Structures are given as structure tokens and as C-alpha cells.
Amino acid sequence: MEATIHRRWxxxxxxVRVRFSPAPTGYLHVGGARSALFNWLYARNRGGxxxxxxxxxxxxxxxxxxxxxxxxxxxxxxxxxxEEVRQxxxxxxxxxxxxxxxxxxLAYYCGCTRDDLVGRVGExxxxxxxxxxxxxxxxxxxxxxxxxxxxxxxxxxxLVRDRVEFENSVLEDFIIVRSNGVPMFHLANAYDxxxxxxxxxxRGEDLVNTTxxxxxxxxxxxxxxxxxxxxxxxxxxxxxxxxxxxxxxVAVGDYRDKGYLPEAMRNYLLTLGWGPKDNIEIRPIxxxxxxxxxxxxxxxxxxxxxxxxxxxxGEYIRMLSADDFVEASLPHVVDQFPAADTEVYAxxxxxxxxxxxxFEEAPRFVDWILGDAPEPExxxxxxxxxxxxxxxxxxxxxDRLPSTDWEPKALESLVLGVGQELEVKSQLPVRLALxxxxxxxxxxEPMVELSRDVVLRRLEQARGxx
RNA sequence: GCCCCCAUCGUCCAGCGGCCUAGGACGCCUGCCUUUCACGCAGGUAACACGGGUUCAAAUCCCGUUGGGGGUGCCA
Numbered sequence: 001m002e003a004t005i006h007r008r009w010x011x012x013x014x015x016v017r018v019r020f021s022p023a024p025t026g027y028l029h030v031g032g033a034r035s036a037l038f039n040w041l042y043a044r045n046r047g048g049x050x051x052x053x054x055x056x057x058x059x060x061x062x063x064x065x066x067x068x069x070x071x072x073x074x075x076x077x078x079x080x081x082x083e084e085v086r087q088x089x090x091x092x093x094x095x096x097x098x099x100x101x102x103x104x105x106l107a108y109y110c111g112c113t114r115d116d117l118v119g120r121v122g123e124x125x126x127x128x129x130x131x132x133x134x135x136x137x138x139x140x141x142x143x144x145x146x147x148x149x150x151x152x153x154x155x156x157x158x159l160v161r162d163r164v165e166f167e168n169s170v171l172e173d174f175i176i177v178r179s180n181g182v183p184m185f186h187l188a189n190a191y192d193x194x195x196x197x198x199x200x201x202x203r204g205e206d207l208v209n210t211t212x213x214x215x216x217x218x219x220x221x222x223x224x225x226x227x228x229x230x231x232x233x234x235x236x237x238x239x240x241x242x243x244x245x246x247x248x249x250v251a252v253g254d255y256r257d258k259g260y261l262p263e264a265m266r267n268y269l270l271t272l273g274w275g276p277k278d279n280i281e282i283r284p285i286x287x288x289x290x291x292x293x294x295x296x297x298x299x300x301x302x303x304x305x306x307x308x309x310x311x312x313x314g315e316y317i318r319m320l321s322a323d324d325f326v327e328a329s330l331p332h333v334v335d336q337f338p339a340a341d342t343e344v345y346a347x348x349x350x351x352x353x354x355x356x357x358x359f360e361e362a363p364r365f366v367d368w369i370l371g372d373a374p375e376p377e378x379x380x381x382x383x384x385x386x387x388x389x390x391x392x393x394x395x396x397x398x399d400r401l402p403s404t405d406w407e408p409k410a411l412e413s414l415v416l417g418v419g420q421e422l423e424v425k426s427q428l429p430v431r432l433a434l435x436x437x438x439x440x441x442x443x444x445e446p447m448v449e450l451s452r453d454v455v456l457r458r459l460e461q462a463r464g465x466x
Numbered sequence: 467g468c469c470c471c472c473a474u475c476g477u478c479c480a481g482c483g484g485c486c487u488a489g490g491a492c493g494c495c496u497g498c499c500u501u502u503c504a505c506g507c508a509g510g511u512a513a514c515a516c517g518g519g520u521u522c523a524a525a526u527c528c529c530g531u532u533g534g535g536g537g538u539g540c541c542a
Contacts, residue, residue, distance in 0.1 A: 125538095126468090166469075170469055209537045234536070268478095298479080305477055305493090307493060424501095435502095440504090
């Protein structure tokens, strides 16, 4: 009870400020999206501030248009940010800090190249401190290194991994300003987290190793209120390796293009590393915000399972109103059938809605109405049309079609009636002749969108091929 | 090599010393619904990596082993 009250108090007193810090070196991928999501959820849960901080210190690899792309993906996912900063706007601050470190003998200029170092200590060793005591002046090819302690340990209480500790002796003197004068990520990171009063640093596990350096830097800055860290488990591929932009299909924008709903993506991403106590996975974002807490995050890496994403997406698609479904799926249909009649598609859409997991699947359910029927697969044709009764079924249907009312019920009783008379299943051959497929949306309701002539022609064509 | 981390069904999550003959979800399988497919519904399949402790009691705590991952850049 007391603990609960204490917690409540702390919640109120502590201002949560979190940040998502992507480097604009590529499109937003699912791993980054999940980091953003967890930060955002925590901020929203605590009534805190969610900041987007673009870490574009590496000018060679950062591309401005990618910042826009990150904005778009975040916005698409419904993740809104309260403040935005770019590290490239703050270089002077970082450089001033580095200069201060040098002045206080906490950092020094270093003229060693990678080759120099490898020549001295080999491939696998870190920096050997060669320039530590040389008292080098600034100059061409001189970077600034931060001097790490040789003894003792540094560690922190991680919200997801508990206590993490490093021996200072394994930390090499690392570069904080490149020889071209551009500050490095650790420096910018430490400065910004302190200056922006970041309360919780929530990021991927691949960054744990950089944390001791940032902590050292903050200590050197005299920061007393250190942020609380939470290192998220990685999202991995089928080989259990960290998702890679090169190897894996992970750009958030690609999922949008394939016809995933942002709500589904966001909901699915959430289940990677976190689960609600009551086991209900698919639920409104409000409930998720209410339940979310960093301390409940899992430690183990999670596999990005597109099959499960598809299931989530299907569920969300089915939750859409009929109109919303038409609106969302129409672009995918129009993409393949530019001349498609929207009214016709809207009448077909309800049948499509309960059959697709992604909007990109929509066209193939209606292609036989909006365009020509696809050529049937060889094995489907054999299996369906190879039966002895098929010619008589088709003949009977063709025979009676001209005098049938052009509405679903009449067409249904015509086709099924033929089947009953001949005591065979009559729908399949008609379906294959009309749609080119053995399965799909219901046959008779959509069928009336076709003209009597077209239906007759397709039927006769199939009959001719027997 | 060195440093850090992880380990419950094939996959994701629940479990935080007794409610566990381990629960939910995806997948897969079966049945119902339906003269297609799907949706829906009802079932089923399947896991505490291993070995030592601690304890009256361990999936839950400790140690080790094995396996896996991350890092080791003048990238972030």
C-alpha cells in the first residue's frame, strides 16, 4: 500500500521526457518504429513529452529527404511528437563541450589513424592510448578522444535488463570529435540527453555498449540527474539475427504500400517484447497506453512474424466500416484496373473485406468483374473440368441463361437447379469458367455486374475447350 | 579474441516460490457453418535447453554447462 502510494507520488512528481533518435541514414524500419512506439507509449502513459531527435551528426551518411520519410512513417503509425530537434543544429554546443573537456584534461587530441593503430595493436584491440600523454595541439588529421578511467566499474540499473556493469578498463579512449571537426554520436547523445532533461532513454539493445561511454561523458559534464535507461530486446529475422535493412524486408513504408493498416502494424509491433497482463492482444490504443509500462518489457529478442502481422491486419480490416474499406482498398484496385467503376467495386467490396489480410490482395478477388477473367491454372482446370458431367452442366446453364432474370437469386437457382437435376455439384465448373479460379468471392451477387453476353461468352469458351 | 546480454509450445506473449496436471494469440490439424473460398464457431497439436544447488515447495532464486544474439568504426 505504501509502495503504491509512493509510486503514485513519483509518477506525479517526475516529469517524463523521452526521445526517439533515428539517424536519417535510411527509411524507418520496423525496429526503429517499435523503439519510437515504446517511447511514445511511455510518454503518453505518464503524461510526459515525446521528442523526436534527428541524429544527423554523420553528414556523409545522412540524407535530408529521409527525415521527411521518417516523419511520414511516424505520422502514418499515429505516433505524434511534441518537440523536434536536429543535432546538426547544435554542433557548436558539442564542440564547446569537447573543448572544455580538453581544457580540463579529460580529453586530448589524437593523430592516430586506423592503420597506425592496427599496426601497433592488431585488428582486435581497442585504442591503446598512444596520444594520451603527448599533449598534441589541434591540427590536420587530429581527432579528440575522451580519456576513460583505467580502473573501477561503471554501470546502471536498466529498467528491462536490471543491473548492467562494465569494467572501465575495457573501455578504450573513444573519439568524441572527428578530425574533420564534426562531433561524434556519443558526445551529442550525452550532451543532448542532459541538456534536454531526458528522463528515460528507451532504445535498442544494440546500444547497450555505448551507454557506459555516455555515462562517463555525463559524469564529466557534472550531470547529477542521470536518465533511467531501458534497453529494448532486438527484433530479429528467421535466422535470429538483428533485422537488417539490406537483408530483410523491413521498411515501414513498404508495409503501408502493401496494404497494412497503421493500427494493425502498431498493435502488432507492441506485442514484440511486451504483452498485456490479461492476454488480450488486439485492442484499442487507449487501453494499451493505459496498461503500458517499461518495466514489463521482455528481455529476449523477438522474431518479426509476418504471418501474425497478417492476422492482426485481417482483424483490423474486418473492423472497418464498409465505406472505410472501400476507401482504403480502392487505390490498390485502381492501380490494376484504372478504368474500374467505383460503384461496382463498392458493391463487391463487402465480399472482399472478409477475405483479405492486406489491401494488395483485393484486386485478385474482383479481377474477373473489372477486367477479363484470368487464365485458369492447368491443374485447377483438370481437376474441375475433367469430370464427366461438366459438359452437360455447362450446356444446360448456357441453354437456360438467356431466359433467366438477371439477378442473383435467379442465377443461383438456375445453376444450382442444374446441379440438382444432374445430381452433381454445378457451381465449380461455372465458377472456373467465369472467374478463372476455383475459389473466391460468392459467385452470384457479383455475377450480375457482368453483362449477359460476357457471361455467355465465357461459358461457351470454356465449353469449347473441353 | 575481448566485452555485454538472452534462454517457457515452430512463433509472440502470460507466468515474477505454492493457484501450473503451465494460460492466451499466430501457425498447423479436425469438426460445424457453407454446393467455392473466406469469415465465424467448437475442438486438437505443441514448451519451462541441460546439470547442479537453495527451499517443506522452483518455470519462477543462485551457480555452471550448452546454445543463441549484440557490440568491438574518425556509423548510430
